[in-house]
Amino acid sequence: MYNTVKQLVAAATSKPLYTVIVEDEAALSQRPETEIWDEFARRWQVMKASAQRALAQPQPMIGGLISGQAARQESYGAGLMGADINHMMAMAFSSSEVNAGMGRICAAPTAGACGILPAVLLTAAERLQASEEQVLQALVVATGIGAVITRNATVSGAEGGCQAECGTAAAMAAAGAVQMAGGSAKACAEACAIALINCMGLICDPVAGLVQLPCSFRNASQSVNALASADMALAGQSCLIPADEVIESMYKVGRRLPVEFRETALGGIAATATGKEIARQLFG
């Protein structure tokens, strides 16, 4: 039983985090554990496919604001951050494009943030030469962290801004990457906390109300945040504030965000002269 990150870490002294999380789900849903692992495997296939699909093939979509971003990033190559990170950003763009183009994705934890988890875990898996089994274990840890945030805060942009959507996705991905790299349960918790503090206060300001801009850039940049936070936690950094308190503060910040900054397309870049002009051209 766990309702907090602290309880999760405490329960993981005698068995791995992913075992604690899957056992808890089995008890909640009254389903056998093998069925739960199979469902994770099925969802991971959908996530992988969405991260690859737009790399070579720009996705058409209403408005077309982000069509072609994944292919553009992918063909850029190594860049300043190196080929791995560039490819990770391209994959995050890919899922965002597929989502905007009415393609099949797996919400993680939301559709608007669906690019982060697959991009980060695929990149970590490549770097660590991880097995499919290890990737699924990381995905379970990420999802367990996401469940705590869903329960104790919010993952809805309309309620808590982008920090609640892409921020939560980054926190989940960071914890999952630490798990995959063999880090401790405590390091997974630290990675979650660090990723959240790195984007605290981030608003949700979709241009023309579409899940496109700035969503795709936030998917790409929060993927980088996730991997960076994982590396910081694995290096032994601590943000001193326990993950549960960081989650609580993210929620409080979200609730205090004016409604203009919570998925209403009335603030941030949506309310710029150009943002409003794009909306006018698309929807009159």
Next chain:
Amino acid sequence: MDVSLFEVLGPVMIGPSSSHTAGAARLGRAARLIAGKPFVKVEFGLHGSFAKTGRGHGTHKALLAGALGLHEEDERLRDAFELAQQAGAAYSFYELELPDAHENSARITFFHTDGTLSEIEGSSIGGGRIRITSIDGTAAGFSAEAPTLLITQRDVQGVVSGITGQLAAAGLNIGVMRVSRKGRGETATTIIETDSPVPSAVAGRLRQLPEVLSVRVVDLNAKEDADV
């Protein structure tokens, strides 16, 4: 933890929005099952955020695709207008105000081939989940997460025990049950959510019970024949 992992990692869906696309498709599909008869035309009244921001989120296509029987994971959602045309189903959309309704709500009206109408109201309440709020003018209130039996019967003593008796005999456990009636001795509605799928033979036996007027099974997890 009282939040399922698959609420966090999921749903697997067609983008871009779990509430405006996935939930809309599910709502259309649930309405189709509730209506339960072939139709020549379907009308969608869009309320609140469905009306205001639906166009950018494919809400119209998703609702229509669901009404045609497409699953919310089906990528043909984006081709819903063409598919409806091929299937010979007319469709239209309009804006309406539903008093006290959730922001993402719709009224779906089916014009059946036999000349009758079905009118279903419901909401997409977030994360792809839905709530059916009204059927043919009678208040409902179920999520369609579990297999759901919709039964109309005459308000006569003993009818409900006849229904539950049949379910017990078939080994089906009732999770939630609600009986309501328009007035004493008039038509009553029973909504039953079961823990496992309802075999068609059981639905058939329920139909044969005295005073039972109609029985419909809404099971969004069951394989169903789509129109397209």
